[in-house]
Amino acid sequence: MRDREGPSIDLIDVHKSYEEGERTHEVLTGASVTIPAGQRVAILGPSGSGKSTLLNLMSGIDLPDSGTVRIGDTDLGRLSERDRTLFRRDHIGFVFQFFNLLPTLTVLENLLLPLELSGRANGVRAGRGVDGSGVGAEEQARALLDAVELGARADAFPDRLSGGEQQRVAIARSLVHEPDLLLADEPTGNLDEDTGDRVIEVLESLVAAGRTTLVVVTHSRELAGRMDRILELDHGRLRDG
Amino acid sequence: MRLLTRASLRYLTQHRLQLLLSVLGVALGVAVVLSIDLAIQSARTGFRISAETVSGRATHVLASDVGFVDEGLLASLRIDLDVPAAAPVVEGYATSARLPGRALRILGIDPFSEGPFRPYVAGGPTGVDVSRLITTRRGVALSSGLASSGGLTPGDSLAVTVEGQAWTLPVVEVIEPGDELARAGLADVLLMDIAGAQEVLRMTGRLSRIDLRLEDDAEGAARVAAVESALPGGVGLQSVGTRSETMSGMIAAFDVNLTALSLLALIFGMFLIYNAVTFSVVQRRQILGRLRALGVTRGEIVRMILSEALWIGALGAVLGTVAGLFLARGLVGMVARTINDLYFAVSVQGIDLEPLLLVKGWVLGIGATLLAALPPALEAAGANPRMAALRSVVESRARRLVPRAAAWGAVLCLVGAGLLLIPTRSLAVSFTALFFVITGLAFATPAGTLVLVGAVRPILGRLAGTLGLIAARGVGTSLSRTAPAIAALVVAVSVTVGLGVMIQSFRGTLVQWLDGTLRADVYVSLPGPGASRATGTLWPDLVDDFVAHPQVSGYSTYRGIDLIREGDAFRLVALELDPRGESAFDFLDGAREEIMSRFRAGEGVIASEPYVFSRGLEVGDAVTLTTDQGERALPIVGVFYDYGSEQGTVMMARSLYDRLFDDPGITSLGLFLEDEANSDVVVGELLSIVPDGRAVIARTNDSLRSASLEVFDRTFQVTAVLRLLAFVVAFVGVLSALAALQLERARELGLLRASGMTPGQLGRLVVTQTGLIGLAAGVLAVPMGLALSVVMIFVVNKRSFGWTLNMEVGPEVLLQAVGLALVGALLAGVYPAWKMARTSPALALRGE
Structure with missing residues (x-):
């Protein structure tokens, strides 16, 4: 689908803390890592260790207290809030633990939304089909839905789907605008084992086809074992596991 | 899309x-x-x-302060001053049983002078056949609309009452107005020849005014100057606009x-x-x-x-x-x-x-x-x-904002109070200040709610156990959603309290004032178009007959003129007072005896509070009148409380009035009866001596008091309707906010149901919580409403009308407020309670 490789990710001495009432909770205490372009990485760590915070920083949803987060050549800390949003819209795909589909849009419309946001919904060419030829937005979305085996549910609203189906839609949505970087936050955390496996297979195949850089936050060592590299978050710092 | x-x-x-x-x-x-x-x-x-x-x-009118000019002035205008376009006009009001509820305007004109003025009289295709108007005694022409309302055609007669006198006016002409404007303008007009109008309005030899048409150029200006310099005493030239x-x-x-x-x-x-x-x-x-x-x-x-x-x-x-x-x-x-x-x-x-x-x-x-x-x-x-x-983030932020919002509320209230202290009569400033105060109070509402709910929580816990505690805690833990709803309810209820107290205070003050003012036992006046302003002139022979009644021990006479002069309008009153009537006046400052003694002696006038307030005057300043002896500046010797006229009233002793104006008329009469006399019986006897064809209104003290309060209540009818509508708007808002609040908690309530709570318990929980919100709002609204009423009574009302009102707070207004808030909030809980009680917990718990 994509004809270029995803970006590298550089985290340099990243610190992040949160106010919790009167106390300050330090989540990241100088996390640093370089993830080469196209690599598939799993981040492991106990609950509350800051895994989701790390994803939020990589996506520009949140900013570090100090340190640098660079995606490819882009230093997210130097971008305005609006530019970070536009960067996210164009370059990053997100898969959440709780699917986070929009309940007032159909399955197909949920997929079309990122394309519309990045101005490709009405374009001549929203992306490339599996054979490399240019395709329209809806065609692209439908192709992805077929790829996650939900082509027949395109017009259903999310609350009519099972958890596994919703997560497959969420994966399709995260990839429909051909992001350079896919961030997945516990993508199987809310699914049973079989469904989780199926979802991961879909994710892997689509990411491989697009040569997208993938960062998965998970508790599951089994899922982590399927990635190119495992990073462990320990006391606010990252180390290879 | x-x-x-x-x-x-x-x-x-x-x-x-x-x-x-x-x-x-x-x-x-x-x-x-x-x-x-x-x-x-x-x-x-x-x-x-x-x-x-x-x-x-007409571009100008010649009129006098007392409402009429001598008709000889017209001739001198035409002959001595060579004013070509001048038309005499006699005006007054009539009522007719055939056209109920309409104040019919008698317009008496001289058809031969009308050419430059009123096209519908001047002849032509849509004009009046003036010859029939002139030749038929008391003949009237009326518009086709009015004629059809009364079922009248030329040849019919219209029975009317003019200043208490019954007349039968032959309909000589039906005017077909040329356009919509004329149709609307003539809707209630009875057009008469001037002689007929003078007869029915008892103005023989007098005119209401003389219309002039003076060009807006140098020649016109010169003519204006010439006319002004030649005017006799008591008559002024005013521009129509x-x-x-x-x-x-x-x-x-x-x-x-x-x-x-x-x-x-x-x-x-x-x-x-x-x-x-x-x-x-x-x-x-x-x-x-x-x-x-x-x-x-x-x-x-x-x-x-x-x-x-x-x-x-x-x-x-x-x-x-x-x-x-x-x-x-x-x-x-x-x-x-x-x-x-x-x-x-x-x-x-x-x-x-x-x-x-x-x-x-x-x-x-x-x-x-x-x-x-x-x-x-x-x-x-x-x-x-x-x-x-993160809901917790939202709620903890909302809670953190509470003290800050209260502080902002205090600042807004202070800004409002500061604006109220500005010595201005601008209503815009007053209402802006009021808006600041209302918004400030709204900001302070969440803090007040938390304090109140905190106080009620232990009681609820004792009364309703865990359910009561959950209900009380729920108000505080979902503050991001409850606060706007409570603030809206508090503001709505406090405004209704404020308005209610203001109306109550106004009415109480009026009752007190009427009790003090209405000293005579029987009041006599003529029926007229305005309920609170006696107009017309009582027949002198009837006045003599009335005051000669054996049970009448004394009387006061009243001559009231609605005076309109350039840029100013007020009521001028000449009083001849029975000594018992003097105590009717309550003065803002100074000793009554001394003021009334100067008043009786004709040393000056007394003015009502709204008169001096709206004109920025005080005792010692002068009221200038155009009298028959020319302009006269009469000093104000006292300012009295008065709630009868918003424009203000200036009163002078009858003796002074008679020296200044050639107008012996009496508008109304107050009769003092012997101690043993029965007012109702005397009224009956007085009315029995009124000749056929004449009508007067003779009322006992009590019935005049009731009639005055009736007018007051009618005046506040619009306010009452608006108050009701405002409350409906707020009520709908609260209903929607609270109902939505509970519906949004479906998942939480489903969890409670799944944990074993019965539908009945759930219903009680929801209704207790909304009821608690209503109660908090109602209780908070009372002091806020009282604060608003203080502003409305002592600032807005004073600036609008110049009236000093005594604040009166009846318990019913306050109970009504708390009751309304409580009922509204309880009702808001009924639907969600009913819905949740019938919804399967599984469905309620099902996420997206």
């Missing part, structure tokens, strides 16, 4: 009840504002058209107050929108967070929320316009009647559909909606996408 738009429209249609209530809020707000505007505009238009039709093309504006200006304060009240309804509507939009944002916090995570910018979120508000505003404005037109039809009658009662006779033919007012209603409706939606839209966009999804 863009997907974001589609998503937001689907959200609106999926929450139909919320949408409906929001639209209803805007619609009611727009309807109230539009209907008040239309009603006042229609009354003004009615007045203007009728004034323009009657004045015709200024005269009309002065009359129209009389209702300015009335207009501002009604408009302010209607805007209040719109502000309540804004609260409703704010509630609804805030709620929809809170409800979609997670969705909005997802959108932000997907790359939707803050601007796009704001635009999305505002577009939803725009749809709601536009829909509400359309419905509000339709409802406003219907409402205006009901209100216009009330407004016209109040103007008739208190200010001047006005004939309103229908709704004057001014397009600009429609646009104003639309702009206000849509503007208010967008304004109300802006804070929640900005809040939605400002939220960090990560934090947006």
Whole structure:
């Protein structure tokens, strides 16, 4: 689908803390890592260790207290809030633990939304089909839905789907605008084992086809074992596991 | 259609009840504002058209302060001053059983002088056949509209009463007005030859005024100067435009107050929108967070929320316009009647559909909606996408904001208080201050709620156990959603308390004033168009007969003139007082005996509180009158409390009046009876000596008092309707906010059901919680309402009308307020309780 490789990710001495009432909770205490372009990485760590915070920083949803987060050549800390949003819209795909589909849009419309946001919904060419030829937005979305085996549910609203189906839609949505970087936050955390496996297979195949850089936050060592590299978050710092 | 738009429209249609209530809020707000505007505009238009039709093309009038000029002046104008365009006019009012409820304006003219003035009299295709008007004694011409209302055709007779005298007027002509303007202007006019009008109005040898047409050039200016220099004492030259504006200006304060009240309804509507939009944002916090995570910018979120508000505003404005037109039809009658009662006779033919007012209603409706939606839209966009999804973050932030909001509330109240202290008579400043105070109080509401709920919690715990504790805690833990609803309810209820106390205080003051003022046992006056202003002249022979009644031990006479001069309008009264009547006056300063002694001696005049207040005068300043001896500046020797006239009243002793004016007439009479006399019996006997064909109103002290209070109640009818409508708007808002609040808790309530709570227990929990909110709002609204009433009574009212009122707080107003808030809130809990009790816990717990 994509004809270029995803970006590298550089985290340099990243610190992040949160106010919790009167106390300050330090989540990241100088996390640093370089993830080469196209690599598939799993981040492991106990609950509350800051895994989701790390994803939020990589996506520009949140900013570090100090340190640098660079995606490819882009230093997210130097971008305005609006530019970070536009960067996210164009370059990053997100898969959440709780699917986070929009309940007032159909399955197909949920997929079309990122394309519309990045101005490709009405374009001549929203992306490339599996054979490399240019395709329209809806065609692209439908192709992805077929790829996650939900082509027949395109017009259903999310609350009519099972958890596994919703997560497959969420994966399709995260990839429909051909992001350079896919961030997945516990993508199987809310699914049973079989469904989780199926979802991961879909994710892997689509990411491989697009040569997208993938960062998965998970508790599951089994899922982590399927990635190119495992990073462990320990006391606010990252180390290879 | 863009997907974001589609998503937001689907959200609106999926929450139909919320949408409906929001639209209803805007619609009611727009309807109230539009209907008040239309009603006042229609009354003004009615007045203007009728004034323009009657004045015709006259540019100036010659009139006197006492309401008539000698007709000899006309000849001297024409002969000595060579004024070519001058027309005599005699005017007055009549009533007719055939045309009930209409003040018929008798317009007596000289058809031969009318050429330059009134086209409908001057002949031509639509003009009157003047020969029949002149040759038929007391003949009248009337418009085709009026004729058809009374079922009259030429040859019929119209029985009328003019200043208490019955007359039969032959209909000689039906005028077919040439255009709509003339049709409206002539709607209530009885056109007569001047001689006939003088006869029925008892003005033989006198004119109400002389119309002049003077060119607006150097020659005209020279002629104006010449006329002014040659005028006899007591007569002044006034421009028609200024005269009309002065009359129209009389209702300015009335207009501002009604408009302010209607805007209040719109502000309540804004609260409703704010509630609804805030709620929809809170409800979609997670969705909005997802959108932000997907790359939707803050601007796009704001635009999305505002577009939803725009749809709601536009829909509400359309419905509000339709409802406003219907409402205006009901209100216009009330407004016209109040103007008739208190200010001047006005004939309103229908709704004057001014397009600009429609646009104003639309702009206000849509503007208010967008304004109300802006804070929640900005809040939605400002939220960090990560934090947006966390309810605990939202609630803890809301709780942190409570003291800050209270502090801001205090600042706003202080700003309002500061504005109130500015020594100005500007109503705009007063209402702005009031707005600051109301908003400030709204900001302080969440803090007050927390304090109250904290105080009630242990009691609820004892009374209702864990359920009671959950209900009480729920109010505080969902403050982001409960606070706007409570604030809206508190503001609405406090405003109704404020208005209620203000009306109650006004009425109480009036009752007290009437008790002090109405000293005589029987009052005699003529029937007339205005309920609170005696007009006309009593027959001298009848006055003699009445005061000679064996049971009458003394009397006071009253001569009242509605004086309109350039830029000023007030009531001039000449009094001849029985000593017992002197105690009727209560003065702001100074000893009554001393003031009344100077008054009796004719050393000066006494003026009412509104008169001096609105003109910035005080004791020692002068009132200038155009008397028969020329301009006279009469010093004010005392200022008395008076609630009878907003324009103000100037009173002088009859002896002084007789020295200054050649007008022996008496407008009304107060009779003091012997101690053993029965007032009702005497009234009956007095009426029995009134000759056939004449009518007077003779009322006992009690019945005049009741009639005055009836006029008061009628005057406040519009206020009462607006108060009710404002409350309905607020009630709908609260109902929607609280109902939505509970519906939104479906998952939490489902969890409670799943944990074993019975439908009955759940119902009690929901209703207890909404009831608690209502109770908190009702209790908080009482001190706030009292604070508002202090501002309305002592500042807004004083600045509007110049009246000093005694504050009176009846327990019923306060109980009503707490009761209304409580009932409203309890009702708001019924539907969610009913719905949740019937919903399977599994369904309620099912997520997306």
